[in-house]
Amino acid sequence: MRIVIIGSGKVGYQIATSLSREKHDIVVVDTDQEVLNRLNENIDVLTIRGNGISTKVLEEAGVKNSDLFIAVTNSDEVNMVACITAKQMADIKAIARIRDPEYANELNFIKEKFGIDYIINPEKATAKAIIGHIMNTYSGSVEDFAKGRVRMIEVPVKNGIFMAGKQIKDLIMPKNMLIGAISRDGKIIIPNGEDYILEADTLYIIGMKDSIAEFCNMINMPQLGKVRKVMIVGGGRIGYYLTKFLVDIGISVKLIEQDIDRCKELSDILGDGALILNGDGTNIELLEMEKVNEVDVFISVTGYDEENLLVSLLAKRLGAKKVIAKVSRPNYTSIIETIGVDVAVSPRLITASDILRYIRGERILSVSLLMEGEAEVLELIVGKKSVSVNKTLRDIKFPHGVLVSSIVRQGSVIIPDGNTQLRGGDRVIIFSLQPSIEKTRALFAEPIGGSKDEPYVDSKGFGRSINM
Known part of the structure; x- marks a missing residue:
């Protein structure tokens, strides 16, 4: 997909980084050459110095041949005008960052009047x-999935915790939960039973809410x-x-x-x-x-x-x-x-996650970035005709660094093993290292032509427009 981003501040930089990792064709426009130079040094993108509301600059950026336009400058008005201009120049999806609370009650009007497809407010999000x-009663960082049925909690491994120095397969833990990822020395590991837990690791533990609560009590996490x-x-x-x-x-x-x-x-x-x-x-x-x-x-x-x-x-x-x-x-x-x-x-990561969810289509329900996007937790719906339907997890050829952590089926939570069979319409929560995300999504997507031998629906489908 070809994507034009206007504004390369903190949010623009993160979005460009995340999207470039997925091998999209990215063009970034900004008036600050120094910021663009920093972008070029770290990311494989095309940069253009100029004003994002200029038709000449947008033509140079290739808006007419692009699929998506994202305006995330520090000015709400510039973002709106840039999106309007891009929509006038091409048949293109447009996303605008609009932050001012005075616009908060006018977002539906702005979208309908100016044709902006998606509006995000990082501060409100x-x-x-x-x-x-705040509503989580435990002291640690918590994130809920599947409408609150599945919970993920970050657990720092400190001196004295019973898990330190043990292999995952030897841990005595509550049922219906597992370790989905380990953060160690700035890197993410998607573990298996043979991996050891070390002091100073941060664990991403996921499972049914009651099981997570039982585990938090086991490690004496303050409530x-x-x-x-x-x-x-x-x-x-x-x-x-x-x-x-x-x-x-x-x-x-x-x-x-x-x-x-x-x-x-x-x-x-x-x-x-x-x-x-x-x-x-x-x-x-x-x-x-x-x-x-x-x-x-x-x-x-x-x-x-x-x-x-x-x-x-x-x-x-x-x-x-x-x-x-x-x-x-x-x-x-x-x-x-x-x-x-x-x-x-991090407003930057929250915004990037939300835009990624929108770009990837309706079957992606949520995206959470771990360690600056080195890995993701994806919540998605299994396509009824995807290649993974009616297969056990052990028979699906997952790329490296992927773990299906939870399945929600007809309101019930399943913590799967290799013998668990997937069904169309299942809601799955997956841990994936960044390089494996595209291949993983393809395993669960609907084929374009209705046959399992057809290419798969990819991220050009876009999600529904939701105001944050």
Whole structure:
């Protein structure tokens, strides 16, 4: 597929990286030559310096011969105009990043009026992801699949945990769960029973919710109970959306913001639902005065990764039960669990995951990137005429680094083994190393011509348009 991306900031860079790994033909347009040079040094893409709303620049980028147009500059208006221009020039699918809360209630109108196929709001999507972590009663990072029937949890292997130094086949663990992936020294391993668990590994464990809960109790993972009090540092767009969501479900919120004008603006918008405090979230005296030791969840979502990590660690030491930090830089990913932050969220990765899900079509229900996209957790529907239907997992020729971790069939969760047979319409959750993703998807896709010998429906199908 040929894809044109306008804007090569954090989100544009991540999307270009993820899509180029899948061997798409990528063209990136930006006005900053320095950013484009960095892109060229690390990724196999074509770059063009210019304004993304210029028809001349879009012609040079090959919009007329492209399949998908993605506008993710820092300006909502530029993104909208660029998509409109591209749609006027060619029969092309268009995705726009629109972030301003003032546009939030107008997204359906914008899509219908201007023909934009898909709109994503990274800050709103990030706030929703944080809500999911808040509602999880355990201290670690958790992600749900299959409408909450299947749960994945990240478990750092620390000194003293019963798993360290053992082979997976020798572990005594609850039924209906398994280890889907291991993060070790910045790399992802899709394990089998012969692999050893080492100290400093991070395990991605997946299974039925009750089994995951039983395992968390086995390793004495702290449990929060019902969340009643939340403290947020950072009154930007994520802080606003997060506060609004929490207030709407009846949770007490204190939001700390350094800019007095922004505090007044938030107070006007949110009314009496939350307590807006003007101050420095890194100030220990302020945190102690506002009783950070009594909050169930502490969240830092300022514009600076270092500040988010620092203040989250500070809040943890002062007694906050669970801390969540927004982290955008890739080089911080490998140290998050080791320094004591319970959960890290990345708007960049959340946005890339959502766009990948849309591009890959309706049968891809969700995409989660592990370790900066080195591996993915895919939730998809098995095509009724795919080559894998009515075969046992041991008889399917999976590429290297692929594990079918869970199957949901008629509402029931199956943790499969090699003798488990797939059926059309099954919802499967798969761990896959990045180089194997395309071949894995082909194994579960519908054949284009209706015959199992035909080529398979690939990522050009696109998913349904969903507003984030």
